[in-house]
Amino acid sequence: MAKKSDISNKYIIYYEGEVDEAVLVFFIKKISDTKLLPNRSKSNIKFILIELITNIISHYSSSSHGVISVEDNEGQIIITSGNYVSETNLKRIESNLDVVKRIKNVKDHYNEQLKSVSYDKSVNLGLIEIYNRCKGNLKLSSKQIGKNLFITFKIKLNDIN
Amino acid sequence: MILIEAKENSPYICLDPSQNYMIMKGNSFMANPSQFYSSLNTWLMGYRVPDGEMFRIDITMGYYNTSSIQIMNLFLKTINQNNPGKVNLKFFIDREEEDLAESANTLVFNTGLTPTIELF
Numbered sequence: 001m002a003k004k005s006d007i008s009n010k011y012i013i014y015y016e017g018e019v020d021e022a023v024l025v026f027f028i029k030k031i032s033d034t035k036l037l038p039n040r041s042k043s044n045i046k047f048i049l050i051e052l053i054t055n056i057i058s059h060y061s062s063s064s065h066g067v068i069s070v071e072d073n074e075g076q077i078i079i080t081s082g083n084y085v086s087e088t089n090l091k092r093i094e095s096n097l098d099v100v101k102r103i104k105n106v107k108d109h110y111n112e113q114l115k116s117v118s119y120d121k122s123v124n125l126g127l128i129e130i131y132n133r134c135k136g137n138l139k140l141s142s143k144q145i146g147k148n149l150f151i152t153f154k155i156k157l158n159d160i161n
Numbered sequence: 162m163i164l165i166e167a168k169e170n171s172p173y174i175c176l177d178p179s180q181n182y183m184i185m186k187g188n189s190f191m192a193n194p195s196q197f198y199s200s201l202n203t204w205l206m207g208y209r210v211p212d213g214e215m216f217r218i219d220i221t222m223g224y225y226n227t228s229s230i231q232i233m234n235l236f237l238k239t240i241n242q243n244n245p246g247k248v249n250l251k252f253f254i255d256r257e258e259e260d261l262a263e264s265a266n267t268l269v270f271n272t273g274l275t276p277t278i279e280l281f
Contacts, residue, residue, distance in 0.1 A: 021191065021192055024170065025169045025170050028169075028190070039257055040260075043258060047224065050224060050226045054190060054191075054192050054226050054228065111267075111270055114230070114231065114234060114270060114271070117231045119202075123231065125228075126227045
């Protein structure tokens with residue numbers, strides 16, 4: 001596993017390489033163990049990373065290569081994740097994000113979606129969870145790399161103390 | 162009887178129908194939770210709590226991804242619908258992990274169950 005951590009003072013953790021469940025476990029353990037963050041912030045970061053990384057594992061296209069980092073930017077935490085996606089998945093994510101952005105009460109929307117779950121139907125709650133936890137401070141971008149699309153989430157958490 | 166050992170991202174589960182008891186402890190953020198929980202769901206479909214008895218579920222909360230939340234929420238809703246008034250649910254939550262209490266509320270949302278909560 002290609003791992004880099006603490007590559008500069010501002011990075012709490014940085015990873016670039018194949019993304020799998022071992023990487024997810026590594027990130028969660030690293031955030032749990034760091035003494036640089038208060039517990040409440042750690043918890044928020046862990047929930048966001050869990051959704052971002054399980055999403056990469058479940059929906060990557062062409063390659064499971066990804067970039068994930070958590071950095072401290074003068075008291076603001078910035079979580080970044082990037083991975084390859086299909087055009088269909090990119091459109092789905094952009095469309096889901098547009099829906100979430102228009103929702104007034106994100107938690108109520110989450111609960112309504114959860115109510116509709118059945119043995120024949122699951123729903124995508126991950127994006128809603130992330131959006132709720134970062135209070136909407138989320139930017140999505142994408143770029144074409146050769147024949148592939150690379151999607152990047154940049155999430156900011158304020159008031160980490 | 163279903164017994165599953167814990168991993169860092171999946172919970173310990175001990176389900177003993179002969180004792181009307183299920184214990185679940187730890188994280189649940191695996192990439193494919195439907196596969197992980199399939200044995201529980203298969204068991205659930207054919208199970209009814211015997212007359213005059215109660216089924217007890219103890220869950221020590223860990224970190225759950227939203228896919229696991231959906232599956233466990235549906236599990237709790239179904240066991241309660243199939244056995245109304247016969248399921249006791251208790252959550253054990255680390256008092257230093259406030260967000261896990263929120264996750265527990267989400268797990269039980271709209272299931273009809275009223276859990277007891279013990280902080281440790």
